Amino acid sequence: MRLQLTSAVVVLAGIAAPLALAGDIDVSARTDVYADEWITVLKQGSAASFESEDGLRVGGHYTVDVISGATRAYAPDAVSGATVFRETRLEGGLVVGAKPWRDVTVNAGYTGSYEPDYSTNSISLGGEAEVFQRMTTVGAQLNVSVEQLGRVDVPSFSEDTLASTLDVTVAQVVTKGTLVQALVSTGLGFCGPDVGCRASPYRYVPVTLEQPEGDDITLALPEHHPAQRWSGAAGLRLSQSIRPGLAAHGGYRGYVDTWGVQGHTVDVALAFALAGERVLGRLSARSSLQSAASFYDPDPSVAQGDKGVSRFRTADAELAGLHNLLLGAHLSYTTPPWLALPPLTASARIAHLSYRYPTFRALPAREAWLVGAGLGARF
Amino acid sequence: MKAFASLLLLALLTSPLFACAPLKAWERGRLQEAAMRDPPNELEAACDTHVHRTREAMSGAAAGGGVSCGCN
Numbered sequence: 082m083r084l085q086l087t088s089a090v091v092v093l094a095g096i097a098a099p100l101a102l103a104g105d106i107d108v109s110a111r112t113d114v115y116a117d118e119w120i121t122v123l124k125q126g127s128a129a130s131f132e133s134e135d136g137l138r139v140g141g142h143y144t145v146d147v148i149s150g151a152t153r154a155y156a157p158d159a160v161s162g163a164t165v166f167r168e169t170r171l172e173g174g175l176v177v178g179a180k181p182w183r184d185v186t187v188n189a190g191y192t193g194s195y196e197p198d199y200s201t202n203s204i205s206l207g208g209e210a211e212v213f214q215r216m217t218t219v220g221a222q223l224n225v226s227v228e229q230l231g232r233v234d235v236p237s238f239s240e241d242t243l244a245s246t247l248d249v250t251v252a253q254v255v256t257k258g259t260l261v262q263a264l265v266s267t268g269l270g271f272c273g274p275d276v277g278c279r280a281s282p283y284r285y286v287p288v289t290l291e292q293p294e295g296d297d298i299t300l301a302l303p304e305h306h307p308a309q310r311w312s313g314a315a316g317l318r319l320s321q322s323i324r325p326g327l328a329a330h331g332g333y334r335g336y337v338d339t340w341g342v343q344g345h346t347v348d349v350a351l352a353f354a355l356a357g358e359r360v361l362g363r364l365s366a367r368s369s370l371q372s373a374a375s376f377y378d379p380d381p382s383v384a385q386g387d388k389g390v391s392r393f394r395t396a397d398a399e400l401a402g403l404h405n406l407l408l409g410a411h412l413s414y415t416t417p418p419w420l421a422l423p424p425l426t427a428s429a430r431i432a433h434l435s436y437r438y439p440t441f442r443a444l445p446a447r448e449a450w451l452v453g454a455g456l457g458a459r460f
Numbered sequence: 461m462k463a464f465a466s467l468l469l470l471a472l473l474t475s476p477l478f479a480c481a482p483l484k485a486w487e488r489g490r491l492q493e494a495a496m497r498d499p500p501n502e503l504e505a506a507c508d509t510h511v512h513r514t515r516e517a518m519s520g521a522a523a524g525g526g527v528s529c530g531c532n
Contacts (some may be wrong), residue, residue, distance in 0.1 A: 113507045124510075126503050142503070214482035246520060254483060258490040266520025314521035320498050328495040336518040344518040352495040361494050371518055399517050411500065428501060432508075436515065451511065455503060 104133035111428070111455030117447050120150035124453075136180025138188070146170040170196045176205075184211035198231040198282075209250075218252040230273070232282045240273030240282075258322030264334075268312040277306030277393070279400075286394045289382040297382075304395050307376075312338035316346075326354040341375030342400065359415045365432075367407040374400040379441055401441040407434045409451070426457045 110127040123146070130140030149167040176190035187208035194201045209220030225245045232238040246268040253261045272278035285301040292298060316334035323329060329351055336344040350365035376393035377400050383390055409432030416425045429452075436447040490496070499505035513519055 109501075109503055111501075111503050111507075113504075115511055124507055126507065128503055142506075144506075216482050248520065254488070254491065257483060257487055258496075260491060260496070264521040268520060312520065314518065316521035318498070320496055322490040322493065322496055325490065325493065326495055328493065330498045334518075334521045336520070338517070340517075342517045344516070346518065346522075350498075352497075352500065354493065354495045358494045361500065363500055369512075369516060369518065371516055374517065399515060403516065405512075405516065411504070413501075428504070430504060434511075434515075451508075453504065453507065455501065 104131060104137075106131050106460040107457065108460075109426075109455060109457035111453055113451060113453030115449060115451050117434075117449035119447075120148065122149075123147040136178075136186065138178035139176075140178075141175045142173065144170075144172040146172075168197055170194060184215065185209075198233050199228070200231075201226055201228045203227075207248075216254045218250075220248075220250040220252075222248045224248075230276065230282065235282075238282060240276050242270060242272040242278060244268065244270040258328075260320040262318040262320075262332075264314075264316040264318065266312075266314045268310075270310045272306070272308045272310075274308050276304070277308050278310045279397070280304045280306040280395065281397065284396055286381060286396045288390055288394070289380070291382055302390065302394065304397065305393055306395060307340065307393055310339055312336065326358075328352045336371075340400070342372060344369060344371035346370075359417070361411075361413045361415075363411040365407070365409045365411070367405075367409075369403075369405045371403050371405075373402040373440060377401055377440075379443070396443075398438055398441050398444055401438050403441075404437045404439075405434060407432055409433070423458050423460050426455075428455045428457070429453070 106129070108127075108129045111125075113124045113126075115122040115124070124144060126142065126144040128140065128142040130138060132138040147167070147169050150165070172192065172194035174190060174192035176188055178186055178188035180186050185208065188206070190205045192201075192203045192205070203224055203226035205222060205224040207220065207222030209218055211218050223245070224247075226243075228242040228244065230240045230242065246266060248264065248266045250265075251263045253263075255261055270278045276282055281304055284304040286304055288300050288302050290298040290300065314334055314336045316332055318332035319330070321329045329349070331349040332347070334346040336342070336346070346367065346369040348365065348367040350363055352361070352363045354361050374395065376391065377395050377397075378391075379396065379401070381391065381394060409430060411428065411430040413426055413428035416427075418424055431453075432451040434447075434449040434451065436449070438445055438447075494500075499508075509522060512522075
C-alpha cells in the first residue's frame with residue numbers, strides 16, 4: 082500500500098512539474114566563417130534557453146572557434162617571414178535570470194573560455210527595471226573577468242589580468258514606433274607588469290638604434306603595454322518603425338581610453354518582414370574610425386643621445402589608427418508549424434569587412450569576409 | 461576624458477527628453493514586430509562583437525542588448 086501511494090505521488094509530481102514550469106524553450110545553432118588574407122576562423126556556436134511564465138530564465142551557450150592561418154613575425158633583420166599556426170578556442174557560459182517583481186528582472190551568469198595560451202573566467206551580474214509606466218527601461222550589467230595569458234613554448238610563463246566592465250542602458254519608448262537607447266560603458270583592467278594589458282608574448286617590435294656611422298642596429302624587443310587601462314564608451318541608438326514590417330536602426334558610439342585611443346563607430350540597418358514575418362531580412366552597414374594608442378609606433382628608433390628605448394611599445398594592428406567598413410546582409414525564414422514540430426527558423430548572412438591602417442606599413446589594408454548560417458526553434 | 465564626459469552627459473540627458481504620453485499595452489504592437497528587433501539574432505550578434513573586439517581597440521556601448529520595450 083505504501084509503495085503504491087509513493088508511486089502515485091512520484092507520477093503526479095512528474096506530470097505537475099512540467100506544467101508548473103510551463104514556458105518557452107529556445108534552441109539555436111549556427112556556423113560562421115571569417116576569412117581574410119591571413120586568418121580563417123571557423124566558429125560553431127549553440128545556445129539554449131528556457132523561460133517560464135513567471136519570469137525564471139535559464140540559458141547556456143557553447144562556442145568552438147578553430148583558428149588557422151599565418152601571421153607575420155618580426156625578425157631582427159627584416160620584417161618578413163610568417164609563422165603558420167592553428168588553434169582551437171572553446172567558450173561556454175550559463176546565465177540565470179528571475180523576475181522578483183513585476184517590472185524588475187535580475188540575472189547572473191558565468192562565461193569561461195580556453196585556448197592553449199589564453200583563458201578567461203568571467204562572472205556577470207545585472208538587471209533591468211521598467212519605470213515611468215513602462216515607457217523607460219533602465220538596465221545595468223557588471224562583468225568581472227580574470228584572464229590568464231600564457232605562452233605555448235614557455236610553460237613557465239604566465240600573466241594574470243583582472244578586468245571589469247560596467248554597462249548601463251536606458252531605453253525610452255518615444256512613440257508607437259520609436260525606441261531610443263542610451264548606452265554607457267566603462268572598463269578597468271589591471272594586468273601583469275611583464276607584458277601588460279592585451280600585449281602578445283609572441284610579438285616583437287623592431288627598434289632601430291641609430292649609429293653615427295650610419296650602420297644602424299635593429300633589435301627585436303618584446304611588446305610591452307601599460308599594466309592598467311581605463312576605457313569609456315557612450316552611445317545612442319534609434320529604432321524606428323517606418324511602416325508595419327519595415328524598420329530602420331542606427332547608432333553612434335564614441336570611445337576613449339587612457340592609452341590615448343579615441344574612436345567613433347556609426348552603424349545603420351534596414352530591416353523588413355514579409356509573408357506574415359516568416360521572412361525577415363536586414364541590410365546593415367558599420368563604419369568605425371580609431372586613433373592609434375599613444376605608445377604605438379610602427380617603426381621606433383632611438384637616436385644618439387636619447388635616454389633609451391621607450392618603456393611601452395607595440396606592433397599590434399589593433400592599437401594602430403584604423404578605419405573599418407562593414408557591409409552586410411541577413412535573411413531568415415521561419416517554417417509554419419507542422420504536425421508536432423515547432424516552427425523552425427533558418428538564417429543566413431554575409432558581410433564584407435574592409436580595414437585600412439594608415440600608419441601600419443606591414444599591413445596597410447585588410448579585406449575579410451564573414452559568412453554564416455543558423456538554425457533555431459522555439460518550443 | 462573631456463570627450464567621454466560630454467558624450468556621457470549627452471547620452472543621459474537625451475533620454476528624458478523623449479518622455480511622452482504613456483502608451484497602453486495594445487498600442488505597442490509596432491514595437492514588438494520582428495523587424496524592430498535589434499539585434500535580430502543574439503548568437504550572430506555575439507559573433508560580430510567578437511570579430512570587432514579582436515580587430516579594434518574599442519569596446520562597449522555597442523548594439524543594444526535587446527532591452528525591453530515594455531510591450532507585455
